[in-house]
Amino acid sequence: MRTCLADIAAPSIIDATRRVLEGCGVEVVVPRSQTCCGQPGWSAGHPDEARRVARRALRAFRGDDPVVVPSGSCAAMVTHGYLDLFTGRPEEAEARQMAGRTLELSQFLHQNGLRPESAARGSVTLHDSCHMLRLLGERESSRAVLAEAAPGVELREMAQTDVCCGFGGTFSVNYPEVSGRLGEEKARNAAATGADELVACDLSCLLHITGRARRTGIPLRARHLAELLAEDAA
Amino acid sequence: MSKRIPVTYPEITAPLRERTREALADAELGGNLRAAQASWAKGRRQMAEQHDFAAMRERATGIRRDNIARLPELLERLEERVRAAGGTVTRVADSDAACRYITDLAAARGATLVAKSKSMATEEIKLNEALEEAGLRVVETDLGEWILQLMQEHPSHIIAPAVHLNKEQIRSVLAAESGEAVPEGREALVAHARRRLREVFAAADIGVSGVNLAVAETGTLCVVENEGNARLVTALPRIHVAVMGMERVVADWSEAAHLLQLLPMAAIGDDAATYVNLITGPRAPDEADGPVELHLLLLDGGRAALRGTDLQDALNCIRCGACLYSCPMWRSVGGQAYGSPYSGPIGAVVTPLLEGMRGERSSELPFLSSLCGACHEACPVGIPLHDLLVRVRNRVTTPGHRRDRLRFRLWALAWSRPWAYRATRALARGGLRLAGRRGWARRLPGPGAAWTSQRDLPTRWPPRSPSS
Numbered sequence: 001m002r003t004c005l006a007d008i009a010a011p012s013i014i015d016a017t018r019r020v021l022e023g024c025g026v027e028v029v030v031p032r033s034q035t036c037c038g039q040p041g042w043s044a045g046h047p048d049e050a051r052r053v054a055r056r057a058l059r060a061f062r063g064d065d066p067v068v069v070p071s072g073s074c075a076a077m078v079t080h081g082y083l084d085l086f087t088g089r090p091e092e093a094e095a096r097q098m099a100g101r102t103l104e105l106s107q108f109l110h111q112n113g114l115r116p117e118s119a120a121r122g123s124v125t126l127h128d129s130c131h132m133l134r135l136l137g138e139r140e141s142s143r144a145v146l147a148e149a150a151p152g153v154e155l156r157e158m159a160q161t162d163v164c165c166g167f168g169g170t171f172s173v174n175y176p177e178v179s180g181r182l183g184e185e186k187a188r189n190a191a192a193t194g195a196d197e198l199v200a201c202d203l204s205c206l207l208h209i210t211g212r213a214r215r216t217g218i219p220l221r222a223r224h225l226a227e228l229l230a231e232d233a234a
Numbered sequence: 235m236s237k238r239i240p241v242t243y244p245e246i247t248a249p250l251r252e253r254t255r256e257a258l259a260d261a262e263l264g265g266n267l268r269a270a271q272a273s274w275a276k277g278r279r280q281m282a283e284q285h286d287f288a289a290m291r292e293r294a295t296g297i298r299r300d301n302i303a304r305l306p307e308l309l310e311r312l313e314e315r316v317r318a319a320g321g322t323v324t325r326v327a328d329s330d331a332a333c334r335y336i337t338d339l340a341a342a343r344g345a346t347l348v349a350k351s352k353s354m355a356t357e358e359i360k361l362n363e364a365l366e367e368a369g370l371r372v373v374e375t376d377l378g379e380w381i382l383q384l385m386q387e388h389p390s391h392i393i394a395p396a397v398h399l400n401k402e403q404i405r406s407v408l409a410a411e412s413g414e415a416v417p418e419g420r421e422a423l424v425a426h427a428r429r430r431l432r433e434v435f436a437a438a439d440i441g442v443s444g445v446n447l448a449v450a451e452t453g454t455l456c457v458v459e460n461e462g463n464a465r466l467v468t469a470l471p472r473i474h475v476a477v478m479g480m481e482r483v484v485a486d487w488s489e490a491a492h493l494l495q496l497l498p499m500a501a502i503g504d505d506a507a508t509y510v511n512l513i514t515g516p517r518a519p520d521e522a523d524g525p526v527e528l529h530l531l532l533l534d535g536g537r538a539a540l541r542g543t544d545l546q547d548a549l550n551c552i553r554c555g556a557c558l559y560s561c562p563m564w565r566s567v568g569g570q571a572y573g574s575p576y577s578g579p580i581g582a583v584v585t586p587l588l589e590g591m592r593g594e595r596s597s598e599l600p601f602l603s604s605l606c607g608a609c610h611e612a613c614p615v616g617i618p619l620h621d622l623l624v625r626v627r628n629r630v631t632t633p634g635h636r637r638d639r640l641r642f643r644l645w646a647l648a649w650s651r652p653w654a655y656r657a658t659r660a661l662a663r664g665g666l667r668l669a670g671r672r673g674w675a676r677r678l679p680g681p682g683a684a685w686t687s688q689r690d691l692p693t694r695w696p697p698r699s700p701s702s
Contacts, residue, residue, distance in 0.1 A: 004649075008662045010695030035655040041642045043605055045627025045635070049646035056650045084621060134607035134620075164562045168604025173684035175602055177255050178566050180688030182604075203695075210697050211689030214674060223696040 001069040004036035006203050016230035017070040024114040034060035039077040044170045051085050058094050067102040070226045072132025072201045075104040080135045110141035118150040120231040125158045125195040129202035149229050156193040167208040183212035191218050198222040250598040257567035267568050270397045274559040277503015294496050295616035297489045298550035308450040308483045315453025319515025321528035333364035345439035351464035352376035353444025355477040357575035373434045375463040377427050384411050390569025392555035393501045398568045441467035445478035451486040457511040465511050474525040480532045481549040500614035501554035536588040548583050550615045560612035563602050579609035579619040597632040666693045673698035
């Protein structure tokens with residue numbers, strides 16, 4: 001599953017995800033009829049609107065193949081939010097079936113023992129996105145994959161890695177000052193590790209953190225975990 | 235204690251975003267909140283090491299779900315037992331009915347001075363205002379609540395009402411109240427307050443308390459506190475009025491014991507509260523002390539209507555305040571900005587539900603959250619607060635939210651069709667390229683303006699070196 005945000009603002013993450021998976025011998029199909037998981041509408045308090053978009057995702061990903069998403073937040077929407085949207089409705093069985101085979105990228109790699117080979121070097125610090133951490137309950141997969149796939153990379157944990165960066169979807173534009181303050185704290189914690197770059201499994205957090213870092217003059221480079229994993233020797 | 239201080243809630247006129255801005259600009263507030271949160275987090279970590287918190291939380295969640303499912307039956311039993319012990323029980327539908335009961339009682343008994351211990355239910359019904367209006371003098375005896383009463387503010391935290399203030403700020407409030415110099419230092423401040431408040435306990439005609447839990451099996455009211463003032467308020471005056479949210483009932487002592495242990499662990503990161511007052515009926519003929527009359531008010535105030543809805547879990551709350559400390563938003567702006575005695579995640583859920591969804595402050599609160607889920611993690615009774623926030627957002631009926639829904643209707647119309655999705659994607663990509671030719675956009679028009687008010691936007695990914 002592409003994420004709509006990467007599809008618009010960072011197609012390189014989708015390419016990288018595909019290359020990582022194919023490099024591990026996984027056959028990748030990116031359904032052309034997919035749009036968005038529906039989360040923006042759901043979390044903003046518009047479930048009827050979200051359901052229309054989510055139904056499109058249910059249709060686009062019919063079948064038994066695992067659905068892999070390079071975003072903890074979109075994956076959590078399918079595994080958690082869809083139950084909220086579709087319980088007691090005709091699509092409930094289909095939603096549960098899809099939720100049962102949807103995984104965030106690092107989860108999919110880790111659970112299947114897949115080990116991409118990344119030529120990345122240097123040091124990184126890792127941001128735990130909230131939905132990955134608390135809705136998927138996943139803290140280990142990204143660290144495990146990083147250690148196995150990129151032995152040349154040193155992980156430097158930042159302070160308060162489990163605290164929200166303050167993005168929060170529409171929250172970031174409804175309460176931009178509070179959101180900005182939290183983003184700044186996150187950027188400072190990340191920069192304080194002295195790592196070469198910040199890596200995360202969610203583009204949304206990264207857009208917010210890097211944008212706030214640049215505005216407040218905190219030097220911080222960042223990329224998505226998939227991009228780090230896809231880095232080849234060339 | 236000569237001055238009579240009117241306690242009123244300031245009309246909330248500035249929109250919530252404005253209030254969060256003011257709070258963020260207050261560096262002293264930020265420091266006070268950070269210190270309080272750090273001390274709570276340290277205590278919680280210790281608790282997690284010493285106890286199987288996860289297992290305790292699971293049991294507590296089960297207990298509270300069961301309590302709420304059996305609420306009518308448990309309340310009937312509680313009423314029966316409290317009456318059997320000599321107490322009076324009255325169900326009150328709303329704030330007005332609750333306040334009227336107490337002012338009528340005071341008039342009938344010729345009371346003039348009311349001493350209160352900490353209670354969120356009486357904050358909710360704005361009891362102090364009603365008592366003042368009826369010509370009664372009312373004094374908060376919890377140190378934090380007393381300070382706030384003097385400042386005419388509402389609590390910023392469920393458990394620690396004055397947590398947003400520091401020692402020096404408190405010293406100047408107490409000095410203004412007594413008209414005398416107040417010595418420096420935490421203990422000296424407490425000693426000063428104790429001396430001023432002692433006069434009240436002795437003279438009060440009515441003591442008003444809240445109820446943390448009521449045990450249906452024996453009709454016992456549990457009042458948890460750390461200062462000892464609630465013990466005096468519930469024991470010394472001739473009349474004790476306990477105001478209880480109707481959802482705060484448990485079936486038996488096995489349940490109560492579990493929750494009473496978990497409450498301080500979650501709330502303050504400690505094994506035990508300093509005082510747990512267990513009150514079964516008024517003074518019995520063979521007892522030496524205690525009030526002559528005990529009145530228990532069971533407050534509905536919008537609670538009964540939540541049963542059987544997808545918001546029912548909000549009733550499981552035992553008001554420990556852990557979700558406040560855990561919330562990055564509450565930690566950033568404090569409880570005052572919320573404009574409601576219930577702040578933080580649980581406040582953002584219950585304030586609109588208890589007040590009705592149309593009010594300005596009601597409609598804004600549920601949106602002050604990034605839905606990070608830290609509140610759910612911290613909650614000792616497992617309330618899925620992040621889900622409830624989303625559901626409450628859906629119920630908001632203000633013009634602003636209706637306009638937002640219209641925008642999302644257009645979004646759904648486009649993004650449920652792959653061709654329209656691809657068209658909007660092309661537009662958005664083009665817009666990005668146009669907005670940030672050098673890889674970053676510093677100022678966006680229209681809906682992007684709020685984003686760029688605080689941040690740049692990388693228009694190429696991975697972003698170009700931040701210094702460019």
